[in-house]
Amino acid sequence: MSECLSRRALLAGALAGAVAMRTWGKDASRPPAMRRLIANENPYGPSPSARAAATRAVKNGWRYAVREVGALKADIAQLEGVEPSQVMVCAGSTEALRVSALALAGQGGRVVAASPTFFFLPDYARKLGCEVAEVPLDDAMTHDLDAMAAAVNPATKLMYVCNPNNPTGTQLDVTRLGEFIAAVSPRAPVLVDEAYLDLNPDWRALTAVARVRAGDAVIVTRTFSKLHGMAGLRVGYAVGPAELIRRLEALRVSQMSYPGVLAAAASLADAEFLDFSREKIRAGRAVTMAVFDELGLAYRPSHGNFVFFDTGGSPRAFAAGMRERGILTGMPSAAYPSWSRVSMGRVEDMQAFTAAARDYFRSPG
Numbered sequence: 001m002s003e004c005l006s007r008r009a010l011l012a013g014a015l016a017g018a019v020a021m022r023t024w025g026k027d028a029s030r031p032p033a034m035r036r037l038i039a040n041e042n043p044y045g046p047s048p049s050a051r052a053a054a055t056r057a058v059k060n061g062w063r064y065a066v067r068e069v070g071a072l073k074a075d076i077a078q079l080e081g082v083e084p085s086q087v088m089v090c091a092g093s094t095e096a097l098r099v100s101a102l103a104l105a106g107q108g109g110r111v112v113a114a115s116p117t118f119f120f121l122p123d124y125a126r127k128l129g130c131e132v133a134e135v136p137l138d139d140a141m142t143h144d145l146d147a148m149a150a151a152v153n154p155a156t157k158l159m160y161v162c163n164p165n166n167p168t169g170t171q172l173d174v175t176r177l178g179e180f181i182a183a184v185s186p187r188a189p190v191l192v193d194e195a196y197l198d199l200n201p202d203w204r205a206l207t208a209v210a211r212v213r214a215g216d217a218v219i220v221t222r223t224f225s226k227l228h229g230m231a232g233l234r235v236g237y238a239v240g241p242a243e244l245i246r247r248l249e250a251l252r253v254s255q256m257s258y259p260g261v262l263a264a265a266a267s268l269a270d271a272e273f274l275d276f277s278r279e280k281i282r283a284g285r286a287v288t289m290a291v292f293d294e295l296g297l298a299y300r301p302s303h304g305n306f307v308f309f310d311t312g313g314s315p316r317a318f319a320a321g322m323r324e325r326g327i328l329t330g331m332p333s334a335a336y337p338s339w340s341r342v343s344m345g346r347v348e349d350m351q352a353f354t355a356a357a358r359d360y361f362r363s364p365g
């Protein structure tokens, strides 16, 4: 009897909970979900073929994805025009940045990077006890390659070049970058972070992988988090000379997600989706830049899935004002105190951003 009662009580409780959840789910007073324009994600992904591959892969989720990683590595090697021994597949490209810092700069080595740039590698190198020489961007908010080359000294163990650069969205001239790598890499390996380069349909002509093929000490990192819209599935890779890749692999500890690896392989083969994704990001940028033109705000034309622009005031106040209008955005930069970065969502998210930005700049707060 008491068991029966407690069961009934449990059932009643569960039902009440379910009703409460349904009510809560329909509660019109709840604020709508925020539009995420903050982390350079790509809400158009994963591609339908990647989703299908990941869903099919879940039933094999009990296994380590060893053979599948080998197959993905072969696909990537073919795409990049290198040998599989020159590719490391890893759990997002930040893992490649991490093991590069660890393997090449080690404890106490010196790293040269631009400022501002993607924070991860310089920050991680500092945690390892490395000295980080920060070279300011030039007046066009582009890497100052001459100044970076001049900053190399005998203690320098790694150069970090983010191309296109996050947060400024600027892209280096491929010939100039190639000359820089050829000149500097005999003194210190160069890591070129190309997380956003494949948003450009001509990325094959622009990639520093050409310098890997030429035999230079250069590592190129790429990710499935941006163009492919798979940030949550955690797949990235590095391309470099086999000897450097071996040193990185020796320090890589994470195993890959089985659904992530199969989704990446499917996405790589989905040219139609990749073109669609590129076009939507381009269209989102156009909408965003148009409102900055209309409002008279300075911005850098961007090669990434984000735009860096001058709020003309406090980026924190702007972020707070946009949050009140249902938009999560921001990312201040110490080097440019009034500037902020907005990530591309869907084109309709950027239209909502446009309306919110107009409203904010007319009546801030």
Ligand SMILES: Cc1ncc(COP(=O)(O)O)c(C=O)c1O
Pocket: 039, 040, 091, 092, 093, 094, 095, 118, 162, 166, 193, 195, 196, 222, 223, 224, 225, 231, 235, 236
């Ligand atoms: C320049 C750059 N590199 C790497 C990453 C990280 O990518 P992943 O998700 O592959 O770790 C980001 C993410 O924003 C980035 O901006």
